[in-house]
Amino acid sequence: MSIDEQMLPYFGRHSGKMYMHGKPVKFGYKLWIVASHTGYPFHMMLYSGKEKDKSPGDLLGTRVIFELLHPIREPLSHTVTFDNFFTSYDVLVKLQEKGFAALGTVRHNRLRGSPLPIATDVK
Template sequence: MSVDEMMIPFKGRSGLKQYVPKIPCKWGYKVWAPAGILGYVYCFEIYYGGVNVDDSKNAGVGGEVVKRLCHDIAGRNYKIYADNYFSNIQLLLDLRDKQIWYVGTIRFDRLQGLYKLLKSKKEMKSLGRGATNVMTSSKGLTVVQWYDNALVHTISTYAGIYPQDTDKRFSKKQIKHIQIGRPFAIKTYNDHMGGVDLMDFL
């Protein structure tokens, strides 16, 4: 299941109404939801503009949202996919303790001490598109770096580089489509992250 935000259109008067300027539906109720790859939403939580202080002290606001949405699937070996708004190290450890596995993109500044073991953006760029680097922490978290048009970081409790495949990209330099290497963590993330977006189209 992928976890993401979605908007329920609404322009009337309500204290719960949110304004999100960067998406097509700018006004409405903002909700967090887990969805399958076919666009089926299993449950949702309405965003009300604040968060309980106790809830945000460990896995962050986004991380605690994921934990609440996944409460009913603990111990059932589900796999969760989410973007860098939600991902942080504590979230992955908490989910793994409940036998819930995770792949997500992650912001560089949330990697804590792990960033010291990774390559710099300059190093990855010099290796060219499709360049990959991986490290696994002492706590069993795997961070994959992948350079496409920009440097992407994923973090996971089960997915790393292998099995690798290739993906088609357009090269401005060569003026044609080329095939570049793609690690498994990136592929499985891309394959499963569209559930909530698909629901928006239905």
């Protein structure tokens, strides 16, 4: 299963419309999606902006992952993949505790002192 964002094109006037510089679809609604390896979407959420009642310790990516994976009944039969927006040491530990296998690229500042070697010279 893959978790990522997607823009739903929309050019009209609405307060929920977003602009994302550098994306192929620059104007529209931002969706968070969990999809199968074939691209079939299982669950999606509309991003509606900053949440006021969020827990202070959780990153947006962490909250999105667990909201999207909430309907999954058999975590042992799924491997979850995502990009570096979602990946952190904490999210990988929480996914392991819930029984999910996970794979993702990681930003250097989200390693929290883990002993992973950093590739500096990629050929």
